[in-house]
Amino acid sequence: xxxxxxxxxxxxxxxxxxxxxxxxxxxxxxxxxxxxxxxxxxxxxxxxxxxxxxxxxxxxxxxxxxxxxxxxxxxxxxxxxxxxxxxxxxxxxxxxxxxxxxxxxxxxxxxxxxxxxxxxxxxxxxxxxxxxxxxxxxxxxxxxxxxxxxxxxxxxxxxxxxxxxxxxxxxxxxxxxxxxxxxxxxxxxxxxxxxxxxxxxxxxxxxxxxxxxxxxxxxxxxxxxxxxxxxxxxxxxxxxxxxxxxxxxxxxxxxxxxxxxxxxxxxxxxxxxxxxxxxxxxxxxxxxxxxxxxxxxxxxxxxxxxxxxxxxxxxxxxxxxxxxxxxxxxxxxxxxxxxxxxxxxxxxxxxxxxxxxxxxxxxxxxxxxxxxxxxxxxxxxxxxxxxxxxxxxxxxxxxxxxxxxxxxxxxxxxxxxxxxxxxxxxxxxxxxxxxxxxxxxxxxxxxxxxxxxxxxxxxxxxxxxxxxxxxxxxxxxxxxxxxxxxxxxxxxxxxxxxxxxxxx
Amino acid sequence: xxxxxxxxxxxxxxxxxxxxxxxxxxxxxxxxxxxxxxxxxxxxxxxxxxxxxxxxxxxxxxxxxxxxxxxxxxxxxxxxxxxxxxxxxxxxxxxxxxxxxxxxxxxxxxxxxxxxxxxxxxxxxxxxxxxxxxxxxxxxxxxxxxxxxxxxxxxxxxxxxxxxxxxxxxxxxxxxxxxxxxxxxxxxxxxxxxxxxxxxxxxxxxxxxxxxxxxxxxxxxxxxxxxxxxxxxxxxxxxxxxxxxxxxxxxxxxxxxxxxxxxxxxxxxxxxxxxxxxxxxxxxxxxxxxxxxxxxxxxxxxxxxxxxxxxxxxxxxxxxxxxxxxxxxxxxxxxxxxxxxxxxxxxxxxxxxxxxxxxxxxxxxxxxxxxxxxxxxxxxxxxxxxxxxxxxxxxxxxxxxxxxxxxxxxxxxxxxxxxxxxxxxxxxxxxxxxxxxxxxxxxxxxxxxxxxxxxxxxxxxxxxxxxxxxxxxxxxxxxxxxxxxxxxxxxxx
Numbered sequence: 001x002x003x004x005x006x007x008x009x010x011x012x013x014x015x016x017x018x019x020x021x022x023x024x025x026x027x028x029x030x031x032x033x034x035x036x037x038x039x040x041x042x043x044x045x046x047x048x049x050x051x052x053x054x055x056x057x058x059x060x061x062x063x064x065x066x067x068x069x070x071x072x073x074x075x076x077x078x079x080x081x082x083x084x085x086x087x088x089x090x091x092x093x094x095x096x097x098x099x100x101x102x103x104x105x106x107x108x109x110x111x112x113x114x115x116x117x118x119x120x121x122x123x124x125x126x127x128x129x130x131x132x133x134x135x136x137x138x139x140x141x142x143x144x145x146x147x148x149x150x151x152x153x154x155x156x157x158x159x160x161x162x163x164x165x166x167x168x169x170x171x172x173x174x175x176x177x178x179x180x181x182x183x184x185x186x187x188x189x190x191x192x193x194x195x196x197x198x199x200x201x202x203x204x205x206x207x208x209x210x211x212x213x214x215x216x217x218x219x220x221x222x223x224x225x226x227x228x229x230x231x232x233x234x235x236x237x238x239x240x241x242x243x244x245x246x247x248x249x250x251x252x253x254x255x256x257x258x259x260x261x262x263x264x265x266x267x268x269x270x271x272x273x274x275x276x277x278x279x280x281x282x283x284x285x286x287x288x289x290x291x292x293x294x295x296x297x298x299x300x301x302x303x304x305x306x307x308x309x310x311x312x313x314x315x316x317x318x319x320x321x322x323x324x325x326x327x328x329x330x331x332x333x334x335x336x337x338x339x340x341x342x343x344x345x346x347x348x349x350x351x352x353x354x355x356x357x358x359x360x361x362x363x364x365x366x367x368x369x370x371x372x373x374x375x376x377x378x379x380x381x382x383x384x385x386x387x388x389x390x391x392x393x394x395x396x397x398x399x400x401x402x403x404x405x406x407x408x409x410x411x412x413x414x415x416x417x418x419x420x421x422x423x424x425x426x427x428x429x430x431x432x433x434x435x436x437x438x439x440x441x442x443x444x445x446x447x448x449x450x451x452x453x454x455x456x457x458x459x460x461x462x463x464x465x466x467x468x469x470x471x472x473x474x475x476x477x478x479x480x481x482x483x484x485x486x487x488x489x490x491x492x493x494x495x496x497x498x499x500x501x502x503x504x
Numbered sequence: 505x506x507x508x509x510x511x512x513x514x515x516x517x518x519x520x521x522x523x524x525x526x527x528x529x530x531x532x533x534x535x536x537x538x539x540x541x542x543x544x545x546x547x548x549x550x551x552x553x554x555x556x557x558x559x560x561x562x563x564x565x566x567x568x569x570x571x572x573x574x575x576x577x578x579x580x581x582x583x584x585x586x587x588x589x590x591x592x593x594x595x596x597x598x599x600x601x602x603x604x605x606x607x608x609x610x611x612x613x614x615x616x617x618x619x620x621x622x623x624x625x626x627x628x629x630x631x632x633x634x635x636x637x638x639x640x641x642x643x644x645x646x647x648x649x650x651x652x653x654x655x656x657x658x659x660x661x662x663x664x665x666x667x668x669x670x671x672x673x674x675x676x677x678x679x680x681x682x683x684x685x686x687x688x689x690x691x692x693x694x695x696x697x698x699x700x701x702x703x704x705x706x707x708x709x710x711x712x713x714x715x716x717x718x719x720x721x722x723x724x725x726x727x728x729x730x731x732x733x734x735x736x737x738x739x740x741x742x743x744x745x746x747x748x749x750x751x752x753x754x755x756x757x758x759x760x761x762x763x764x765x766x767x768x769x770x771x772x773x774x775x776x777x778x779x780x781x782x783x784x785x786x787x788x789x790x791x792x793x794x795x796x797x798x799x800x801x802x803x804x805x806x807x808x809x810x811x812x813x814x815x816x817x818x819x820x821x822x823x824x825x826x827x828x829x830x831x832x833x834x835x836x837x838x839x840x841x842x843x844x845x846x847x848x849x850x851x852x853x854x855x856x857x858x859x860x861x862x863x864x865x866x867x868x869x870x871x872x873x874x875x876x877x878x879x880x881x882x883x884x885x886x887x888x889x890x891x892x893x894x895x896x897x898x899x900x901x902x903x904x905x906x907x908x909x910x911x912x913x914x915x916x917x918x919x920x921x922x923x924x925x926x927x928x929x930x931x932x933x934x935x936x937x938x939x940x941x942x943x944x945x946x947x948x949x950x951x952x953x954x955x956x957x958x959x960x961x962x963x964x965x966x967x968x969x970x971x972x973x974x975x976x977x978x979x980x981x982x983x984x985x986x987x988x989x990x991x992x993x994x995x996x997x
């Protein structure tokens with residue numbers, strides 16, 4: 001879309017600037033994200049949208065553009081678009097229209113794509129992106145509109161011919177257009193990450209970039225800080241968050257190199273080649289299509305009732321930003337921990353289930369460390385999703401309780417967790433069966449300490465001189481108690497017997 | 505006996521079938537025979553005589569049991585713009601070479617639901633673009649009417665020229681047609697038949713090959729007003745597959761006929777008295793006014809000030825929409841394909857070979873008016889004028905119930921007479937396009953003969969979805985005009 005949008009003013013951060021040979025450069029980024037609407041049927045036909053079907057098995061007469069066929073709007077897709085708009089805290093336009101974007105290509109059977117050009121269903125909104133160090137930036141949303149996807153052209157099946165698969169033809173997409181509010185590849189990646197999280201929370205797009213459910217066109221330009229906007233290039237159809245970062249880094253440096261050599265940037269559409277890690281020219285502005293947009297006479301203006309929008313708003317799930325704020329206030333979490341948890345609704349749900357299961361009040365910080373530390377580690381290692389975790393939230397809560405009430409030591413807890421993950425057994429059962437209960441009986445620990453001191457008089461003498469050497473005794477005691485001795489009690493007894501301070 | 509059967513009107517045949525005086529087999533057989541004898545008129549692109557006889561047999565079985573729908577056993581011709589399942593559907597274009605739809609248009613499905621019998625697919629201007637049926641890839645249709653003392657071949661009007669010629673020459677009881685700028689009413693006027701274009705949204709467009717989506721509307725061409733009312737009753741209805749079709753009940757149109765028009769306010773738009781209009785058209789219009797007045801109507805002068813912009817508006821909007829609607833004919837999936845060295849070459853060769861000159865002209869005009877830098881000056885402006893034209897009618901209808909105008913500025917002209925001058929050809933639509941631009945219903949009723957002995961029509965224009973009043977007025981006009989002339993059956997010789 002060749003529209004210039006209003007952008008927010010931001011003072012450039014030094015760490016975002018690119019140091020060129022002749023000085024600093026600022027990158028200006030705006031993204032157009034194409035998100036496939038989660039829906040059983042296509043935008044204007046009843047055909048299935050399931051991924052991976054045999055070619056041309058999900059094609060209706062409308063999708064194949066047979067003569068006399070007419071589009072009928074899928075109301076569910078409209079509802080999904082409204083839901084998304086509300087999730088982006090955006091203006092919902094009660095009246096929007098469908099336009100035809102005309103161009104010839106074999107995977108576009110109608111010879112036009114039905115889109116929303118002049119009057120989109122969703123207007124301006126905001127996405128808060130979460131960056132390193134707990135920094136947040138508000139990225140403006142210019143608009144969201146609905147449109148049909150094209151089919152797929154396959155050029156390598158036979159020499160001399162191309163093949164076309166129309167299964168995707170007519171699938172509903174949302175094009176979400178940001179304002180040029182991003183200033184680094186990190187911000188662009190954080191934006192797509194956050195957008196995907198919001199879409200997944202809403203259930204309006206599965207965000208699956210490998211299957212093409214989410215892809216981005218990235219508009220890149222560079223300028224000297226404080227100067228007017230430079231000429232931009234649009235990198236089409238980048239289909240992973242990592243590639244978005246790489247494409248931006250490459251493209252910004254390419255533009256800077258040209259400008260520093262006294263050249264000028266040609267406005268054009270480019271493609272990112274992930275293998276070569278570079279962008280390549282696809283077509284220049286002069287070669288750009290004239291799409292001859294005009295209102296689709298087969299479709300009436302799309303009119304929504306405010307009551308319907310209100311009903312959708314009332315049934316909206318808790319959004320990531322709200323959830324993050326709530327987790328911070330309810331469980332005393334840091335912004336960082338809360339951000340990690342809300343990245344996937346299932347993770348936050350798991351964490352909350354840990355906190356809410358059982359009758360004991362649990363320490364939020366200990367619980368989050370277990371979830372994002374040991375649990376994440378095990379899930380990643382075993383390739384499990386959190387929904388399929390062998391350790392239930394209730395079990396993890398019980399493990400936290402056993403640590404908190406001193407039944408087990410933190411070190412033993414890690415072994416118990418591994419055992420829980422492997423066997424699915426309750427932590428208490430493992431503690432009892434394997435006799436892992438922490439020894440807090442001071443008599444038993446004193447006896448162990450005495451035995452070790454008696455056997456190592458030279459070490460005793462050294463430790464009395466250098467209290468830091470007391471750690472060796474702690475290790476020996478833990479060893480002789482198979483790690484079950486309460487480390488705090490061990491420290492206290494040792495300190496008393498060695499006549500040193502116990503807080504080292 | 506057999507030739508007599510084709511003299512019946514649709515209503516007459518219906519009643520005779522119900523009374524078991526005739527069978528559909530006899531009736532349909534008579535039409536199949538008439539079609540075979542009239543191939544010189546080139547009214548049909550595809551004859552489906554065998555299918556017709558099968559359908560007639562099924563209808564006779566129902567009629568024998570006292571069952572059957574409103575059109576049970578009545579043989580009809582179908583304009584080749586309607587997709588018919590299993591039967592070649594061409595839109596009069598080479599580009600749809602060999603295209604046999606796996607689906608049935610909603611309008612024709614409604615007809616078959618009501619028991620009608622299909623005789624075949626009627627010729628039309630290519631993609632309904634034309635006013636004389638001379639742009640069809642399958643050749644021109646010959647009007648069964650000839651000028652007095654002349655055997656010059658005349659056009660049957662267009663784009664529904666096959667429909668009008670077939671009804672006039674008794675090659676079907678009635679025919680479906682479509683009207684984008686006058687394509688039902690003008691051919692009806694040229695052939696002494698009745699043609700009604702209902703309100704936009706009254707008949708489903710699903711399965712009708714699109715020309716200009718915001719203007720296209722289906723309707724019948726028939727022998728008389730009663731037949732038009734019967735046909736429209738079956739064709740009309742809401743269809744959820746067409747977003748522009750309107751969900752309101754279909755009234756019993758036939759019941760509106762014969763009711764008095766006493767007190768009906770008939771508007772006469774002064775702007776329709778155009779320069780260069782033949783005196784006999786003007787005189788016919790005056791006679792029409794007198795007839796309606798004599799039947800008790802009140803005559804009101806009204807003004808439709810933006811009428812002069814209607815033709816240019818139409819020739820921007822319709823080509824714009826057609827340039828997009830016809831993009832799907834690309835040689836990739838169905839119809840004609842001319843191989844090329846790459847995809848662009850394939851497109852260019854296919855479309856150059858598949859589309860005739862008039863279709864190419866309109867695609868180019870439409871592409872131009874939608875292109876960057878011209879959209880606002882042409883397409884947007886035309887849409888604004890369209891709103892003004894619709895407002896003109898709304899203002900007029902504050903003072904009247906229907907409007908009376910001539911249907912066309914002349915009688916049928918000779919084949920080849922206007923093909924070299926597209927603008928002269930476009931002028932044929934001067935009285936009819938306004939109705940499409942405003943989405944209103946309009947009907948043409950045969951009202952007299954020209955000095956050459958050719959039929960002339962008068963047009964009545966109604967309010968949105970007020971086809972009942974329109975048909976009531978048309979019936980009164982028909983009664984007064986007493987148009988009984990018929991073409992001599994020279995073509996069977």
